[in-house]
Amino acid sequence: MHPIPLQRTLAITSLFYAASLWGLMWYPYRLLNEAGVGGIASSFFTYAVPLLALGWLHGRELHRARGRWMWLAALGLAAGWTNLAYVLAMLQGEVVRVLLLFFLSPLWTVVFARFLLHEKLNRAGWAVMVLAGSGAMVMLWQPNGDLPLPTNRAEWLALSAGMMFALSNVISRHLGGVTEGAKSVSIWVGVAVLTVIGLWRYPGELNFIEAAAWNVWLLLLGVGLLIGSMTYAVQYGLARVPANQAIVIFLFELVVAAVAAYYLSMERMGLQEWVGAVMIVTASLFSGHMEDDQVKEKRHV
Numbered sequence: 001m002h003p004i005p006l007q008r009t010l011a012i013t014s015l016f017y018a019a020s021l022w023g024l025m026w027y028p029y030r031l032l033n034e035a036g037v038g039g040i041a042s043s044f045f046t047y048a049v050p051l052l053a054l055g056w057l058h059g060r061e062l063h064r065a066r067g068r069w070m071w072l073a074a075l076g077l078a079a080g081w082t083n084l085a086y087v088l089a090m091l092q093g094e095v096v097r098v099l100l101l102f103f104l105s106p107l108w109t110v111v112f113a114r115f116l117l118h119e120k121l122n123r124a125g126w127a128v129m130v131l132a133g134s135g136a137m138v139m140l141w142q143p144n145g146d147l148p149l150p151t152n153r154a155e156w157l158a159l160s161a162g163m164m165f166a167l168s169n170v171i172s173r174h175l176g177g178v179t180e181g182a183k184s185v186s187i188w189v190g191v192a193v194l195t196v197i198g199l200w201r202y203p204g205e206l207n208f209i210e211a212a213a214w215n216v217w218l219l220l221l222g223v224g225l226l227i228g229s230m231t232y233a234v235q236y237g238l239a240r241v242p243a244n245q246a247i248v249i250f251l252f253e254l255v256v257a258a259v260a261a262y263y264l265s266m267e268r269m270g271l272q273e274w275v276g277a278v279m280i281v282t283a284s285l286f287s288g289h290m291e292d293d294q295v296k297e298k299r300h301v
Contacts, residue, residue, distance in 0.1 A: 011240035014233040015249045023256025026090035028223050035216050038205040039088040044195035049224025051188035058181035065178045076190025078168035083191050085161035093154025095261040099254045101158040108166035109247040116170050128283050132248050135279030172238045180235035251280045
């Protein structure tokens, strides 16, 4: 067995890996949208790839976890809405603003983790949370004094995705005895269920199939494989990192997406955005001090 410090390092690294990829994932979804593949359809096909390719590997794990099927279903639906709403918001809104609303999720995580996991923060942890939240607020602040509230459908989707993201992370931690594979399959199934409902309501999203070029299918396959790896990485990390710490690490996605938006879609970051980004990165770097000392002691017993 690896020493605990190495496990923690691998877990944190896996979360940074997932956050970095998610910070870039909006771009291929926009390319797919430009090729005629709507957000609901692209979400369905990209999540069907890991479900069909890897889901069968975890049949026994799901069977062993059948006693907790309600929590697995809750995880699937929460994560399913997170991913679908995230993609739709990215296609309809501005990358940076969508992510800023999405990453108000640390506030929801504190609430969910307190009631479901009984996790507490020490003083350093609260300082990290304040720094991360302040960084997001700096980037959201409007000169006219308007509150950072959603102003359109994309932003409401982003806010709801952030809430469900926080809930899914906390539920994943609550399912501590369930393997990462079983939880990953639950997430893929959750996205599939919600997107099938969406396609039933908007069947026109499937019209691209008749004229889709081979490179469109190749892109769908590639994104699906990346999503599979990210799901595993997230579940591995969440099983070993407290929810409050994980949500701050995920904020690194915001910085990656902001830089990518600057170079890929010509969305400019001003001084205000850069100051907020620095605050968020700093909070991520110090997130290892967020656990209450009693929680740490229990973890190492």
